[in-house]
Amino acid sequence: MISLRQHAISIAAVFLALAIGVVLGSGLLSNSMLSGLRDDKAQLQNEIERLNETNNRLGEQLASADGFDSAVSERIVRDTLAQRSVIVISTPDADPGDLDGLQRIVTQAGGSVTGRVSLTKSFVNASNGDQLRTTLTNIIPAGVQLRTGAVDQGSLAGDLLGSVLLLDPQTAQPQTTPEELALALDTLRAGGFIDFDGNVQPAQFAVVLTGSGDPDNTSGNRGAVIARFAGTLDGRGAGTVLAGHGASAEGNGPIAVARADAALSAVLTTVDNVDLESGRITTVLALQEQLEGGSGRYGIGPGATAVTVGSEQP
Template structure:
């Protein structure tokens, strides 16, 4: 006779059988899964080691390239810019190593570096646009000079700075007093820093840019540097914008220059200035500008060639 005890024993037997089946099945499945995971981990480990080896090799090649460029750079640039007046303008965040390397080679080429102008982050800040516009239109424009007919603070500030920082043969220059007044005014706004306000005007300018712009309004930041670079070229004889590969991207100053037909036809650029070879290219590009030629150099796809011609 089937009683309650029989039902209990039967149910226990069924659950034990199910549990045993689950344990056996899971063990077999886990074995396969673990084997596959071990294989994947082994593969990833090999990939990582391969990438590390490739990285070490590339780093070594880059170091060797920089050593070679450092050894030949003095001879390559010697005499190319004798007595040529060159100004260095530094964008916020630009590498001090790039600035120092370019400046050293400019001196080695015989250039007269008239000074260094360090733009601050306030110069690029959209919240300071009204201050720049108000100052530029406050009557400080040197006698005989005119600002562009625009409300664009970048164009206005850039034009005023270009009037006092650059020069062309045969064109009038501001007086030293007018030049100092303008530079002191910009400095009082904390939008730039100067080692000295007694800067002689330069014929050529190297603008050292930073990488890709960040923050709430990267387009405005890029515009401010581009507008200044363009104004310096209009007033002077040549401008080279130099920086890193990041600056050649869509949110970088070099990228903005190269993507605009007018700007690309008036400004030279170098996108690998974080290397000695790029710093050398920057000085050679200034030499090319002196000879009436311009170009776009570096390692990114938008460059015309890796380095300028050595024929100038």
């Protein structure tokens, strides 16, 4: 007969065996899990390294292609803008390197840059709209009839500056007097809305040069102000191109806004890769295209319908 003491020892032995089994099993499970996690980590690390190598290789190919474009750009654009004039208007985020590159390629195309005008943050900030509109209405040149639909700050500014900075598309003559041009520029500079260096003269074409844009719209309606400015400017001369980086074609960037607006995109040419030589070439070709009444959405960003002028749509 089994005594109570032996029965207790048997039960204790069973629980001890269970405890040992759980401990041993947990150890084996933990080792298995750790081994699996180590394998996953190694696979992810290999994938990251592979993607980095691919990214580096693509970057090298892009740099090589851009170098080739730079080498042949002068041959491509030669005489494209012969005896044509261009004024460059830049937004606050425009890259100085893009400005220099654009002026270089306009010169290579046989054209001339008649001046650079820089828009300030106050100009593109929607909160300064009332102040800018008041300033603009006080400097309307005699004989200039502003468009009735140009009521927002971007459209009104584009209409007025277009009348003083661009030549008449029919006669290729100034639309205002030198004194009216000087008054408009000096007044806007005194108000903190623009800046410029040297002698600015009217031109046949305009390029509105922007940078990476503001896809997150942290600056209010900045993109809309610039897009409408460029669109109204376009109607005052032989043509205007809104050129910027890829990010300006995303979110609420100026090019994205222009492309999303059916009325704007029908007349205003946009180029979303002006930071590349191919984009600068396209900008020059697009100016020439506008002489024949054409326009397009060029580049490699969202909303682009062709890589460059004359290329097939993807």
